[in-house]
Amino acid sequence: MSGEPVDEHAADATAGRDAFPVLREAEFDEFVDAVGAARHRGGPLTVSGAPGAGKTTLVESVARRFAADGGRVLRAVSSQSETDLPFSGLHQLLRPVRGRIDALPPRQRRALYTAFGLAEHSEAPEPMLIGIAVLTLLSDVAVDQPLLLVVDDAHWTDHASLDALSFVARRLADEPVTVVIVTRDGALPRLGSRGPAIHLGPLVPEAAERLLDLQPQAPTGRTRARILEHAEGNALALAELARAAAEHPRTPYPRTPYPRTPHPRTPYDTDGPLPVTDRLERIYAARLAALPPTTRRALVQLATADTKDPSRTVLSWLPDIGDPVWAPAEEAGLVSRTGGRLRCGNPLSRIAIYHAAPVEERRAAHLELAELFRGQDPDRYAWHLAAATSGLSTHVAAELENVANRARHRGGYAAAAHMLERAADFHPGRGDTTRLLAAATGTAVLTGRLDSVERLAARTRASTDDPTAAVLAALQVGRLMTLTTSHNTAFGQLTRPAAALADTHPAAVLEALAAAAVVRFYSADPAQAHEIERLLSAVSAAPSHRTGDREPFLTDWVRVVTRPESTEPQVALRLPALITAASEHPGTLMLLAIAAWLLDETDLAVRAFDAALTSWTVQGPLPDGLGGIAALAYLEHGRWTRAQTACAELSAVASEVGLDHAAACAGATDGLLRALRGDAAGARAQARHALSLVDPVESRSVFALAHRALGTAAATEGDNETAYLHYRQLFDGPGDPVHYHLSYPALPELASAAARGGHHEEAARIVDRAERSLESAGPLAPRRAALVQLSRALLAPPNGAESHFTQALETPVLARRPFEHAQTLLAYGEWLRRRRRIVEARTALAEAEGIFRRLGARPGTARAHTELRAAGSQSDTPEPDAFADLTPQQQQIVRLAARGLTNREVAEKMYLSPRTVSSHLYRAFPKLGITVRSQLRDVIEARTADSGLA
Structure with a gap:
């Protein structure tokens, strides 16, 4: 029987493509809305469902709408033979815009060409550089018109392409670009969890009935009822079983005469239900067996090539597209010859044909393909050679x-x-x-x-x-x-x-x-x-x-x-x-x-x-072992913007590969940075997320950092009781540190919260234990001693604090840590003011305020300024610090732009798109009171003229 071949996933081609939105109206509307939402939220939009659910046709329907509205659609359809060819999916997706690669910055251009195997390089390209190259390329293309990127059969897409697309999709918030991933149920759980998702379940009964009515020969009576029962709402099954019923009026489930291994399930033509995929494979196997031998051989060759659109090399090996050998296969709906293109009717038919063919016939096809690719494509040569080989082989x-x-x-x-x-x-x-x-x-x-x-x-x-x-x-x-x-x-x-x-x-x-x-x-x-x-x-x-x-x-x-x-x-x-x-x-x-x-x-x-x-x-x-410590080192050294960048880099890498502990380390450190800068809400969100990822017994490092962040966030809001409870978590019941290295820096913060919240005795016992540990602290003793002295000063009675303050301030190791040094100066200045030693207080407080301001530590800056005013400072209000009002990411972008880097160069360093960089600068200019890019250098020089801190 003749008829247009059925689309793999929807089986509604016989009814016309425009019928699909009618069959799945709710899903169609949801998808149209989700395409816009995904662009603003970031992350890929995932469409999932069982084979034959209609995923491809849904996406194509929305893609046609997108193109009709002026957008551009880039597509990639993955195949099993390309699963182990790195970046093959990405290469297919970007092939229509490959000419734009030459306009990329040199490092990005080299990385992308190397990834695609189009250039040689001494070392593997950095994965994140490949991602930023793709991001920049898409940003450039999207200047002309919005983009919709569709990756179909993503369960067969190579991991390298999926990682790159996932990296890109999360950074598209400022770009008119949407990434759509089409996959089978549960095939890509980690990728799918990163963005909005649409799941296509079975068609509702009314839609299933409507689809049957749209078939060229709509089934009726008992046959119709059995088709509805066995198809279980699967669109492809409904259409294919209806076709089978028309071809074999006695039963919609024709027996397969082709020799096969006996199947352990119920015989094919009984009323017992069978899995849809098994039943459909039997249907296609039956059609294959009914074909002339020459047609069957050509079909097996086409299926073995394992691609939706055969290359010129493969087409040269197959019978010509106009050869009559294809006619019986086209009549059976197993092959499509439209628009000068030759392909299997749908991927499911390709799979069924391949597995229904005798093993030796498949091996012969693989061997011929291997010879075809010898000297042309070594990767495909090896893949087909391996598929054709049944025994051991050194070659x-x-x-x-x-x-x-x-x-x-x-x-x-x-x-x-x-x-x-x-x-x-x-x-x-x-x-x-x-x-x-x-x-x-x-x-x-x-x-x-x-x-x-x-x-x-x-x-x-x-x-x-x-x-x-x-x-x-x-x-x-x-x-x-x-x-x-x-x-x-x-x-x-x-x-x-x-x-x-x-x-x-x-x-x-x-x-x-x-x-x-x-x-x-x-x-x-x-x-x-x-x-x-x-x-x-x-x-x-x-x-x-x-x-x-x-x-x-x-x-x-x-x-x-x-x-x-x-x-x-x-x-x-x-x-x-x-x-x-x-x-x-x-x-x-x-x-x-x-x-x-x-x-x-x-x-x-x-x-x-x-x-x-x-x-x-x-x-x-x-991530490299303890490489996340870099962020803590930069934090202690006073380079908070660099620390923030280190956290972002670690978080990006950890999220790419799903390593929760590395992500928790980045989140806890970032939470502490946010708290020190005065972003209490952001600090709590980061710290709590970090704690949710780990077992506190197995990860006391994250536990200590996160609770320090939570304590600091509470302290900035004046909630000293909550702050103390969090800081107390860094020390066990007797008062020993929970973490041998990360607990001690919080000792002065615990003492400060304790002095304000009524926990003086308990905090003093903890400080005593820390002081007793100095005998065995070895090279760590100088800094720990300074922290102990500052803590003693905060807990001491008014007349007994000064010696502790002076001992802490005289320790060189503390002076090399700007925040700890400013902490000590602020506390000492407050104590001096209360003793009415105003001149000395002003000196200490002014130095503390300057350090806090350069760090961007707003709570410390505000507290020091308040104390200065109380000490009779002539300054009524602190000098406005517009730079500190920028987000950490905006600050880093401004610093890089001030050095003369272009938006593309900044984007490469920040793992952002050029458009995102431009957007951040556009928002930063009014806050900084400038109108042109050349003024950025003046802003940065004025801010750092008297400081080496960054």
């Missing part, structure tokens, strides 16, 4: 490994890991199998997907008797787990194999202990510290212990992170020379910066972080 394994290397070079880490695993499956050598699986495990770590890493690590361990390979596989799992919330599990995953290999493989053990030390910092668990120290001693005493360059360095680093107060003085003395020597090695610089910060060498830590982050080439989308 196939090598080709797949080459594909993996190319994928990794382009930044497609998920694809590379999968191809390495497939290569391992084909390799006949056990040693090479283990090597490939270990490489796949290590590559999968860069995707941030813990389930994949665990599975591959298990396969690696099962493939070998080599204990080193086993421990390294466990290390990969543990390394990724440190960035999740499963810290106890991660610690065991790292230390158990390390204990087994302490005598024989010290290098592997030290790598494991370095990751375990990260867990120790996050959890602050004393038992973990003891276990790390025990294993370090075992490694040092091992007969096979060797002192290469890395082993002593890692040993010192593990000890610093695990118990910084026990660090030998010479370790800190060696840091400056080590940092200078590591200037070309950003990974080592990061480790040295972390060690410097933990040893209270904040100036040195910031210097190392600056050097590391300037030269760092990201090797994957994975």
Whole structure:
């Protein structure tokens, strides 16, 4: 029977495309509204549903409306063969506007061309740079007309493309661009949770009846009832079963004569219900079996090519589009020849044809395709060659490994890991199998997907008797787990194999202990510290212990992170020379910066972080261990804008790969920054979100930072009781710190809230315990002593406070931390004023106000100004600080623009679109009282002329 082939997902083509909004009027209206909403909220709009629910037709209906209203639609339809080709989906989507890539800034242009395999580069492009390149490109194109980006069959889209699109979609709030992801139910849960979603369920009975009425031969009677029953509201099933009923009047479920493996379910032509996908595959298999052999072979070839629109290379291999061989297939609705294009009737028919064909026929088609792509497309050559190979093959394994290397070079880490695993499956050598699986495990770590890493690590361990390979596989799992919330599990995953290999493989053990030390910092668990120290001693005493360059360095680093107060003085003395020597090695610089910060060498830590982050080439989308400490170092050093940027960068990377603990670290630190700046509501939102992501027992670091943020937010609003309760959370019942490093900086804040809220005695006991800890504080003693002295001054009776204030102010280590220094000056100035020592009070208060103002600490600035007025200051009102009224993001944009950077250059550094940068500057100009860009430099110079703070 002739008729137009049915659309895969809606099966309403026989009724005409315009019928779809009538069948799903509510969903159509919801989608039209959601397209506009997604643009303002950010995040992709996801359309999900079972195969045959009508997803594609819904999207096409809305796309036609969008285009009719003057918009432009860019589409990509993914296929199974492209799942492991990194950025293939993105390349297809952007192909119509590829000519605009040349207009991108040079770094972005190179990154995008490298990702698309159109240029060679010595290193894999930074994933976030690829994202910003796509964002800039879309922003440029959208200047001409609004854009709608549609990615259909996204469950087959490669991970690299999806990550890039997710990155872009969350930054489109200022752009006339909407991203739509079309996928099967539950196929992309993490991506789908980031934006609005529309789910297409079964058609309601009235719509199902209407769809049957619109078919060329509408079924009636018992046949109609059975179709409605078995289709279960699935649009494609309704149309296809109606077609089958017309072709086979006795039953709408024709038996498949093509030889197949017996199916364990109910026979096909009974009244028993079958899953829609199974039933439809049987229908298509029956149609395939009824075709002439030459037509069937051509169809199998087309289905094996696995693409909606075959390339010219594939078309040259297939019978010509006008060849009569296609006519029987077109008659059966299995192929479409319209507009000079040849394709399977719909993806479901392609899948059914492929799986219904004999295995050897499929393999022959794959082998022919492999030969077709040999020398033209090495990735597709390897893919089809592997599909055509049934046994082990060193050659196939090598080709797949080459594909993996190319994928990794382009930044497609998920694809590379999968191809390495497939290569391992084909390799006949056990040693090479283990090597490939270990490489796949290590590559999968860069995707941030813990389930994949665990599975591959298990396969690696099962493939070998080599204990080193086993421990390294466990290390990969543990390394990724440190960035999740499963810290106890991660610690065991790292230390158990390390204990087994302490005598024989010290290098592997030290790598494991370095990751375990990260867990120790996050959890602050004393038992973990003891276990790390025990294993370090075992490694040092091992007969096979060797002192290469890395082993002593890692040993010192593990000890610093695990118990910084026990660090030998010479370790800190060696840091400056080590940092200078590591200037070309950003990974080592990061480790040295972390060690410097933990040893209270904040100036040195910031210097190392600056050097590391300037030269760092990201090797994957994975946060680097304790790299989030950079934000805390910048905060303590007084570079709050840089700290805010570090938080934003960590949050962006963590959200890309779904690592909750890394996101919680960023949120808690950002919450503290917001509280210090006076944004109490924002601080509470960030801190509470961070706490919701973690178990406080397994992540005392986030717990301490978040409660300090909440306490500071309450203190800025004058709620000293609530502030004290939060600060008290940083110390346990007896008064010991909950976190060995992050609790102590809050000691003066706890004392201040206690003095104002009536908790003097309890706070004094906590300060006493902190003072007793000074004997064993080692290199941390100077700063801790200053914090103790300031806390004692705040809690002391009026006549006993001055000596504590002066001792705190005379400590050089406190003077190098602007906020803590200003805290001390403010408290001392208040005390002096109350003692009527006005001249001395004004000096201290004026210095405190200046520091607070430069930091952007509004609560401190306001409090210092109030005290100055009370001390008889001539200034009636503080000098307006329009810059401080800008958001942290606007401040950073203004600073970069003041340095002469263009909007595109600022956008690249801030991971924003140029239009968003322009929008922020447009809003900032009136607040700053300027009208032209050239005045920005004057604003920044006037603000920082007397300060090195930024």
